[in-house]
Amino acid sequence: MIPGYVPLRLAEGGPERRAIEAGQIDAVIDYASSNVILLPAARRALREAANRASAASREAAHEASIANRLLAALPHADYQRLLAGLEPLKLKLGEVLYEPGVPIRYVYFPVDCVISLRTAVEGHPPLEVGLVGHEGMVGISLALGSDVSSVQALVQATGTAMRMEAACFHKAFQQSPPLQNEVYRYACAKLALARQTVACNCFHAVEARLARWLLMTSDRVLSKKFFLTQASLGDMLGVRRATVNEAAGALQQRKLIRYSRGNIRILDRKGLEAASCRCYTRIEGLIPSA
Numbered sequence: 001m002i003p004g005y006v007p008l009r010l011a012e013g014g015p016e017r018r019a020i021e022a023g024q025i026d027a028v029i030d031y032a033s034s035n036v037i038l039l040p041a042a043r044r045a046l047r048e049a050a051n052r053a054s055a056a057s058r059e060a061a062h063e064a065s066i067a068n069r070l071l072a073a074l075p076h077a078d079y080q081r082l083l084a085g086l087e088p089l090k091l092k093l094g095e096v097l098y099e100p101g102v103p104i105r106y107v108y109f110p111v112d113c114v115i116s117l118r119t120a121v122e123g124h125p126p127l128e129v130g131l132v133g134h135e136g137m138v139g140i141s142l143a144l145g146s147d148v149s150s151v152q153a154l155v156q157a158t159g160t161a162m163r164m165e166a167a168c169f170h171k172a173f174q175q176s177p178p179l180q181n182e183v184y185r186y187a188c189a190k191l192a193l194a195r196q197t198v199a200c201n202c203f204h205a206v207e208a209r210l211a212r213w214l215l216m217t218s219d220r221v222l223s224k225k226f227f228l229t230q231a232s233l234g235d236m237l238g239v240r241r242a243t244v245n246e247a248a249g250a251l252q253q254r255k256l257i258r259y260s261r262g263n264i265r266i267l268d269r270k271g272l273e274a275a276s277c278r279c280y281t282r283i284e285g286l287i288p289s290a
Helices: 015-021 040-066 076-083 140-144 166-175 177-203 206-221 230-237 241-253 269-275 279-286
Strands: 027-030 035-038 087-091 096-098 106-110 114-121 124-132 152-157 159-165 225-227 257-260 263-266
Touching (some): 076 166, 076 177, 106 114, 114 206, 114 230, 124 177, 124 230, 140 177, 152 206, 159 166, 177 206, 177 279, 206 225, 206 230, 206 241, 206 263, 206 279, 230 241
Antiparallel strands (some): 114 124, 225 263
């Protein structure tokens, strides 16, 4: 009973009572007390709708998490324990997930988005030192004993990711040796990848580096089409926009890509792989398979 609510007295056999008994009325409004009283059928319908929404949310989380290779590599029991703490969400281009020196609140397992790991360089824009997609996770320093980020994590391609609170991940990590093994394997691969990327940025031509970066992005968004601005590409490769425009123009002239106002489409993947430096195959070969 709602405090202050006086039950309505309906005439036996009257139209109001007949409507309620026939299930034609979902609620009764008492204007005197401003109370809305849901009838049993309406309460049941709301509970059923909430249960369906909850089940759909769990199913979406399940399907999205399987699409992340690191999570998919876990034994079923360990995966199931993680699932309750995973939340699917949409990450948008330009969104900053971490800043250097700031505590990590969440870890992210990308599904079809791309996250760039960038390090600060005095007097210059941040330089990319890593790229994360559906093969791995962002926030790996939590597993290595540090709860603050050493890099900026910037979303470079819009898409879905699974998010987990840092405390929840830390607990799951301590309790799951298979998760520890997968994360350590991935951390080792990321370290080798960062070293290869630094060497590539120092010694290889911009056109070859751009081809490598486009291939890596395509692999992670699982599509030949994606969006990247000249400014973003310049920051990632450590060059000016004009240099990016020149390199992209050369790839277009060879009919390897189509590039217009940030919209990129790979037309000839084999040709783009040939135009890329060998760092592409070396970097992709470092990533653990599911």
